[in-house]
Every structure is written in structure tokens, then in C-alpha cells.
């Protein structure tokens with residue numbers, strides 16, 4: 001197991017050039033990999049599985065900011081709400097309500113991104129624009145007062161077709177621009193190892209990079 005530091009420094013400098021944040025996605029990877037990248041100066045790490053995140057959180061230095069980027073089940077919000085800087089994949093109102101409830105209970109504010117469905121695949125999660133409009137309307141009327149909606153997140157189709165990916169990211173950027181109504185709403189999380197350059201060119205402000213840094217994942221290491 002070792003980190004691809006060349007890729008890390010290359011992608012970090014590209015992200016910097018676009019003034020985009022870089023999330024290192026460490027799901028299924030050992031703490032030693034995280035520490036190695038943290039040592040290079042990386043502060044933001046993303047995880048997909050609740051148990052894995054809570055385990056790593058306990059072991060890792062407090063200087064790391066943790067983002068939850070996976071599909072989150074309502075009954076598990078309580079475990080990650082207190083330890084995450086940003087929850088990316090908020091894909092239902094029910095989930096948003098639960099995050100608000102836990103944040104209220106903990107006397108805190110949770111930063112979240114609403115996940116928008118842009119891919120052509122049934123297996124991906126996300127809201128459509130009507131659902132987004134409904135949620136943002138309630139939010140601007142004072143609902144979810146312990147949640148701060150920071151922007152949107154999306155995943156493009158798993159395809160080699162660059163023009164299809166570009167079309168989907170462009171669509172997400174347009175939705176983002178249409179719904180930006182306050183200064184908090186400043187984050188557009190899109191782009192992964194295979195498509196971050198397209199995402200940045202389409203207006204991404206936050207890319208989520210896993211395999212380009214840590215190598216291919218072995219899912220036998222997880223229970224998620």
C-alpha cells in the first residue's frame with residue numbers, strides 16, 4: 001500500500017489553480033495511507049461508510065476535517081453528525097430532517113450539500129430539480145435551522161463518453177447557478193479521479209479524488 005504522491009501533487013496544483021477544494025477519498029484504505037497524505041499537507045478526507053469513518057475518526061489526528069460523501073441512512077446520522085465538517089450526499093428531505101434533528105440535539109450546525117441526480121444510471125441517488133426547489137423554499141422560510149445548505153453535489157454517469165460527462169456536469173452547474181440565492185450556497189462538489197478535469201472546466205468548486213491517490217479499492221475490506 002502506498003500513495004501516488006506524484007498524482008497527489010499534480011491534482012492538488014490543478015485544484016489550486018481553479019481555486020477548488022480537494023477531498024482525498026480514503027474509503028477502504030488504511031489509516032497509514034491517510035497519515036501519509038496528511039503528512040503531505042492534505043487536510044480534507046472523505047469517507048463513504050459510517051462505521052469506517054467513526055473508527056478512523058477516533059484514531060486520526062484532530063487536524064483532519066472529515067467529509068461524509070456516501071449514501072447515508074437516516075438511522076446512522078447520529079453517529080456521524082458530530083464529527084463531519086460537510087455531508088455531501090443529502091438526497092432526501094427525510095435525511096435532511098434527521099440531520100437537522102441531530103444537529104439541534106447537539107447544539108450545532110451541520111453543513112450539507114444536496115445531491116442532485118444527473119447520471120443516466122438507476123443505481124445513483126439524488127434529488128430532481130423540483131424536489132430541490134421544494135427543499136430550498138422551506139429552508140429559506142426558516143425550516144432546518146440547524147442545517148446550513150452549502151450547495152450541491154453530483155456524480156456523472158460511469159462512462160468513457162466524455163461529452164456525456166460534460167453534459168451532465170454542465171447541467172448540474174446550471175442547476176447550481178439557478179438556485180444560488182445566498183452567500184452560504186458556494187460549493188459545487190463534482191468530479192472524481194476519472195473526470196475531475198471535466199468537472200473543474202464545468203465549474204466544480206470541490207473535487208473528490210480516491211483511486212488516483214490511493215490505488216484501486218478492495219471492497220472486501222469493508223462491510224458497506
Ligand SMILES: *Cc1c(COP(=O)(O)O)cnc(C)c1O
Nearest residue numbers: 025069192193194208209210211
Ligand atoms: C468513491 C467515491 C469517490 C472517489 O472515487 P475515485 O474514482 O476513486 O476518485 C468520489 N465521490 C464519491 C461519492 C465516491 O463514492
